[in-house]
Amino acid sequence: MKYKKRSLKERLAICQMIENGMPAQTIRELTGVSFSLQQLWHLNYEIFGKAGLKKRKYRVYSESEKMFLIHEYQKKDVPLLRFCVEHKVSQVQFRTWYKAYQAESHLPSSTLPLSHKPQKMVSKKINDRQLSKDELLEELAYLRAENALLKKVKALMDEREARELKTGHKPSNH
Structure with a gap:
């Protein structure tokens, strides 16, 4: 559309x-x-x-404002979309600034999440030594549920592919 x-x-x-x-x-x-x-x-x-x-225009940011926003993002543990909305900055523009900052600072490019995966599906970074037994069990349950979901999705995709091959259609790559 x-x-x-x-x-x-x-x-x-x-x-x-x-x-x-x-x-x-x-x-x-x-x-x-x-x-x-x-x-x-x-x-x-x-x-x-x-x-x-309401519709709004994105404004032009100075170099110092860009650096301030990059450092703010690095300090906070929030999804990129939320950060950009809260600071009224375009995600596309922020990613451009961040990539330029990484190139100048020789940082690994993986420090900025560029995917649009829902936050529920992204496993939390944890330090196992600081977690209690209950927290570890909760994380284990989360990972098992995520693994079960991924297995189910794979099984559904395999089933669909087999069905399409059986009917003579070429499976899509989606």
Whole structure:
């Protein structure tokens, strides 16, 4: 579907659908709005209320402001999307600044998460020596659940591929 500009009323309605528990796929089918855009609008709405859904222009930042934001991001343990929304900076622009900073500082490029994976699926970085037995058991349960989910997804994908091969269709690479 071709990109369509959405009114404030439409963006607010989509945020309310999300708040009412409607699945992102259903919202996408009804409105044509991608999951990532739904996520961005909802986070803006969550942080700034209705004002967060109003269109705004991104401003030009000085080098010192860029460095300040990069150092702030490094100090905080928040997802990139949330950080960018809170600071009203474009994710694309922030990634560009961060990559340039990494190149100048000779930092490994893996220090900035560039994927759009939901935070629930990203395992927490932990120091096992500082965790209690209960916390370790909780982490183990989380990892087992994540592993079970990944196995189920793989089984479903294998089943779909086998079904497509059986009917003579070429499996997609999605």
